[in-house]
Amino acid sequence: MSDAVPMEPTSLYYASFLSEDEPVRELLLQHGYIVITELPVELLESISVAETEALKYFQNPDKTKTIINKDTSQFSGYCVRKIWGGILEREHYHLLCGQTANALWTSESMKDAFIMLAKNLESIAYRALSVTKVVIPALVGEPFHSSDQSVFDVFLYGNESERKENMCSHTDPGLFTVKPLSTVEGLEIFDQSCNCWISLEPATSSPAIVVFGCDMLRELSNDKYNAVSHKVLTSTKPRLSLVYELRCDGC
Numbered sequence: 001m002s003d004a005v006p007m008e009p010t011s012l013y014y015a016s017f018l019s020e021d022e023p024v025r026e027l028l029l030q031h032g033y034i035v036i037t038e039l040p041v042e043l044l045e046s047i048s049v050a051e052t053e054a055l056k057y058f059q060n061p062d063k064t065k066t067i068i069n070k071d072t073s074q075f076s077g078y079c080v081r082k083i084w085g086g087i088l089e090r091e092h093y094h095l096l097c098g099q100t101a102n103a104l105w106t107s108e109s110m111k112d113a114f115i116m117l118a119k120n121l122e123s124i125a126y127r128a129l130s131v132t133k134v135v136i137p138a139l140v141g142e143p144f145h146s147s148d149q150s151v152f153d154v155f156l157y158g159n160e161s162e163r164k165e166n167m168c169s170h171t172d173p174g175l176f177t178v179k180p181l182s183t184v185e186g187l188e189i190f191d192q193s194c195n196c197w198i199s200l201e202p203a204t205s206s207p208a209i210v211v212f213g214c215d216m217l218r219e220l221s222n223d224k225y226n227a228v229s230h231k232v233l234t235s236t237k238p239r240l241s242l243v244y245e246l247r248c249d250g251c
């Protein structure tokens with residue numbers, strides 16, 4: 001059961017997000033997040049191709065399996081998490097953006113699709129960052145530079161368990177998280193302006209992307225910008241989720 005209130009999320013057209021600083025800054029200050037709508041065709045195509053490749057990847061029984069090593073954060077690949085009773089809770093492909101050359105791919109088309117979408121989402125994160133004028137001491141660097149600590153994650157939630165939540169409330173560690181909204185409900189975000197949870201999915205009238213602030217943004221802005229709490233509820237059918245997180249050294 002969701003605790004979310006029936007409220008329209010705060011949104012902005014993609015063209016406005018790119019060209020108008022003040023609305024972007026105001027929405028980030030007031031709500032901590034922006035839902036971006038009226039996406040351009042090329043971006044929609046990039047999302048669609050990556051989603052198709054993601055589903056192919058998860059359906060492939062021969063997919064490369066590498067347990068992510070959280071101590072080094074240098075590994076990419078597949079991990080799976082099971083809960084009691086052997087029910088599959090979540091499958092996960094993790095890509096460290098600075099390590100694409102060493103990443104584990106099952107096909108060139110998967111590689112191309114994931115990197116293309118990650119770069120597109122990265123540009124949205126950089127746009128949001130530029131509007132905040134937050135100074136990053138250890139510059140994030142060139143996109144997809146070898147020391148880039150940003151990540152691109154692909155999740156498939158099985159939604160077969162009895163649990164209420166797939167992922168409990170948390171904030172992300174980096175600067176900004178950028179995520180195409182999924183077609184299956186699940187993501188809820190805490191809106192600081194109403195002090196309430198808002199359900200963002202399924203994407204309302206058209207495909208949309210959410211961008212929200214994270215822990216390092218709050219820290220570097222001296223709490224001017226908030227780190228937005230979010231969680232993933234269970235649903236009645238499998239849910240695919242693609243997420244990009246812009247991080248910097250130490251994020």
Ligand SMILES: [Fe+2]
Pocket residue numbers: 170171172230
């Ligand atoms: Fe998260």
